[in-house]
Amino acid sequence: MAISAFDLFSVGIGPSSSHTVGPMRAAHTFADGLRSEGVLERVGRVRAELFGSLGATGHGHGSVKAVVLGLEGENPETTDPRRADPRLEEVRSSGVLRLGGTHEVACTVDTDVVLHRRASLPFHANGMRFTAWESATPADDDEPLLRREYYSVGGGFVLDEDEVGGNRIVPDETPVRYPFTTGNQLLERCAESGLSISGVMMANELSWRTEAEVRSGLLHLWEVMQECVDNGCRSTEGVLPGGLKVQRRAPRLARQLRSEHGGDPLAAMDWVTLYALAVNEENASGGRIVTAPTNGAAGIIPAVLHYYTRWVPGATDDEVVAFLLTAAAIGTLYKENASISGAEVGCQGEVGSACSMAAGALAEVLGGTPDQVENAAEIGIEHNLGLTCDPVGGLVQIPCIERNAVASVKAITAARIALRGNGKQIVSLDKAIKTMRDTGRDMKVKYKETARGGLAVNVIEC
Incomplete structure (x- = not known):
């Protein structure tokens, strides 16, 4: 797998690369996916579920805040850390989230961002599942517009379910002049x-x-x-x-x-x-x-x-x-x-x-x-x-x-x-x-x- 120095080193915000930077990137990617699928404007509700270590220590690591900001289109590299907490409180108090930065959807932060303290997803301890429905009050059997799973595998690296096919990371095949893995x-x-x-x-x-x-x-x-x-x-x-x-x-x-x-x-x-x-x-x-x-x-x-x-x-x-x-x-x-x-x-x-x-x-x-x-x-x-x-x-x-x-x-x-x-x-x-x-x-x-x-x-x- 080809890895660049800029994969290992990147500008972000604290307090955790796997619990803050990774979830923000995953949420941002999910919102972008809704836009690329042409369904962003139809979304009435989004739910983010955090599993394993993310669920166990997400509150202390700012994972809830990161997910909300990511869904609103923020990136770890460019977001203003001074605005992060105030924006989270605005979403919490207003009950409205700007999905992808433009489309307003109903949001109750404490129930729409779920931290599973004991459950885990299969590939990695830092698993996430994002689901978007057309209804603002979806029933358990409603068909989602989009559902994706992501894994924050350390250092801000995020893999989606397609990149962990067969329970392994799908490698970057970019040819380099002097390949080495050991x-x-x-x-x-x-x-x-x-x-x-x-x-x-x-x-x-x-x-x-x-x-x-x-x-x-x-x-x-x-x-x-x-x-x-x-x-x-x-x-x-x-x-x-x-x-x-x-x-x-x-x-x-x-x-x-x-x-x-x-x-x-x-x-x-x-x-x-x-x-x-x-x-x-x-x-x-x-x-x-x-x-x-x-x-x-x-x-x-x-x-x-x-x-x-x-x-x-x-x-x-x-x-x-x-x-x-x-x-x-x-x-x-x-x-x-x-x-x-x-x-x-x-x-x-x-x-x-x-x-x-x-x-x-x-x-x-x-x-x-x-x-x-x-x-x-x-x-x-x-x-x-x-x-x-x-x-x-x-x-x-x-x-x-x-x-x-x-x-x-x-x-x-x-x-x-x-x-x-x-x-x-x-x-x-x-x-x-x-x-x-x-x-x-x-x-x-x-x-x-x-x-x-x-x-x-x-x-x-x-």
């Missing part, structure tokens, strides 16, 4: 071509875009990452939404670090912590972020890239592009051979994969060989194996925000360990990814983004 194949492509990992990924990206478009697109993502960090550091909102009363720490930490003038040999790590906290606090508040490769793990790659551009002399846009391409190449291995969905394999698939991607990317721009890059990525995931996804209250706050900060520092350590070696190791990246996949399959469902295990049940909500 870490070993990626290293072989580097050896055959004489290119770095970022060079191989750039050559493959040219199957979809020109080099100038790839560069400008990646640098735009970097701009959004920087804006997100800046917004998180400057925020005047002291408490994150959701009821846990979690205090924002990035603004205060930013002030502290800016007032200090040398003397601490580990000050750079405090700044890395700040960058990660800022991003994930913005994510938790529903702000604009870059999914990298998920929202729950969105702080790691920006934090490590900020570390590189600030603390390593001579960093240029070329290295920023190489960093993101290398991270994307590693991310494709997780999409191909395991998962980046916390609902499918736990947080090892989110924070673990992001840590691995950032570690390998940093190793490359610091001058590492492809073998050293692969080694850094392996170290990054190896020490996140078994990590559960147990958000307290179903919110992407505890332990998610601090977990990003810790993983960012871990990624830097992994890169430095790898660069001190020759790239040879006993455990390959492929073996570590397989282990992550197998561990995820063995992990109890309650530890996979359901808020029914771990810290989620051992911490009393405030």
Whole structure:
């Protein structure tokens, strides 16, 4: 399956790529489908049903809001986060939804967006079913105008029922110059071509875009990452939404670090912590972020890239592009051979994969060989194996925000360990990814983004 860097990295809103971005995209796609089928203006009622992890933690992850906005034609890339909550309340109070942005239909949010806390659809833990009827008060046996099922499979990726034929993902058959599906194949492509990992990924990206478009697109993502960090550091909102009363720490930490003038040999790590906290606090508040490769793990790659551009002399846009391409190449291995969905394999698939991607990317721009890059990525995931996804209250706050900060520092350590070696190791990246996949399959469902295990049940909500 051909995967682009722009599949793994995209601009969206918080707090969750699989629970907010994915449902919004699915709802938008369904509304577009009604228009393309020529039945949009006939619709009198729409119902959205969310299953599995979406149903279990949808309220805490803003899934209801995302579905409503998506049905109204909003996209995660362009929607205004500041308008999201007010618009949801307008629909709730008026009982009217603008389907596709133009056609008004009756809507009772609390009954037309159904969260099934225990039921699941067969293909994936994040399943959705959308149904549209001509009648505003449909009976159980009324024939729908359109009914479609979708799956949010992590990182904002959404598949419809046609793309999971035979209970498998129908692959993108776009030919790329240097195809690879495993870490070993990626290293072989580097050896055959004489290119770095970022060079191989750039050559493959040219199957979809020109080099100038790839560069400008990646640098735009970097701009959004920087804006997100800046917004998180400057925020005047002291408490994150959701009821846990979690205090924002990035603004205060930013002030502290800016007032200090040398003397601490580990000050750079405090700044890395700040960058990660800022991003994930913005994510938790529903702000604009870059999914990298998920929202729950969105702080790691920006934090490590900020570390590189600030603390390593001579960093240029070329290295920023190489960093993101290398991270994307590693991310494709997780999409191909395991998962980046916390609902499918736990947080090892989110924070673990992001840590691995950032570690390998940093190793490359610091001058590492492809073998050293692969080694850094392996170290990054190896020490996140078994990590559960147990958000307290179903919110992407505890332990998610601090977990990003810790993983960012871990990624830097992994890169430095790898660069001190020759790239040879006993455990390959492929073996570590397989282990992550197998561990995820063995992990109890309650530890996979359901808020029914771990810290989620051992911490009393405030």
